[in-house]
Amino acid sequence: KQEVTQIPAALSVPEGENLVLNCSFTDSAIYNLQWFRQDPGKGLTSLLLIQSSQREQTSGRLNASLDKSSGRSTLYIAASQPGDSATYLCAVLMYSGGGADGLTFGKGTHLIIQP
Amino acid sequence: GAGVSQSPSNKVTEKGKDVELRCDPISGHTALYWYRQSLGQGLEFLIYFQGNSAPDKSGLPSDRFSAERTGGSVSTLTIQRTQQEDSAVYLCASSLATRGADTQYFGPGTRLTVL
Numbered sequence: 001k002q003e004v005t006q007i008p009a010a011l012s013v014p015e016g017e018n019l020v021l022n023c024s025f026t027d028s029a030i031y032n033l034q035w036f037r038q039d040p041g042k043g044l045t046s047l048l049l050i051q052s053s054q055r056e057q058t059s060g061r062l063n064a065s066l067d068k069s070s071g072r073s074t075l076y077i078a079a080s081q082p083g084d085s086a087t088y089l090c091a092v093l094m095y096s097g098g099g100a101d102g103l104t105f106g107k108g109t110h111l112i113i114q115p
Numbered sequence: 116g117a118g119v120s121q122s123p124s125n126k127v128t129e130k131g132k133d134v135e136l137r138c139d140p141i142s143g144h145t146a147l148y149w150y151r152q153s154l155g156q157g158l159e160f161l162i163y164f165q166g167n168s169a170p171d172k173s174g175l176p177s178d179r180f181s182a183e184r185t186g187g188s189v190s191t192l193t194i195q196r197t198q199q200e201d202s203a204v205y206l207c208a209s210s211l212a213t214r215g216a217d218t219q220y221f222g223p224g225t226r227l228t229v230l
Contacts, residue, residue, distance in 0.1 A: 046218045049217075102161070103148075103160060103219065
């Protein structure tokens with residue numbers, strides 16, 4: 001059974017710092033990996049999707065990398081801003097094998113950017 | 116364009132009652148997913164639809180849970196004889212195609228409280 005772990009569980013940094021959020025997964029036979037952010041009381045907003053054949057994706061100040069063989073992904077946030085404060089979730093999709101086709105999520109990193 | 120919508124946004128019910136949750140996916144999205152987010156369990160996948168069919172229902176927590184999708188669009192998640200442990204936020208997502216090659220877009224969720 002796929003397990004997704006996110007480290008750290010919580011992080012508080014001053015505005016302007018660059019930071020890295022980590023995600024690891026136990027089964028490397030993934031179809032893709034997605035990073036989401038969730039604001040309190042809200043749904044999930046997709047940030048980046050990396051297909052299993054890709055190594056990284058970039059969007060603005062965000063860069064996500066994927067090392068499928070080692071079961072790791074990182075989300076790099078450059079020049080952090082208070083508006084980046086949210087919970088960041090990593091999720092993987094497994095290949096079909098008769099099993100469920102939904103995303104398997106980590107428990108998230110709760111990020112606070114101090115003004 | 117319009118995103119994924121869910122109704123109701125909040126539902127309070129008494130133990131033993133049946134509830135029905137509704138999801139309207141993004142127009143043109145063929146794949147639809149249901150997830151549950153609870154404090155103790157994090158985000159867990161329940162079921163997905165490709166068109167009107169659900170290939171795998173093994174993610175549903177118990178036989179009190181059922182879901183259907185008609186006309187390849189709106190989906191309803193029904194919980195019969197609700198229990199307190201069913202209290203959670205139920206999230207719906209849709210994507211353009213199946214197998215997650217495309218980003219999953221999430222709705223705001225329905226917060227279910229079982230008294």
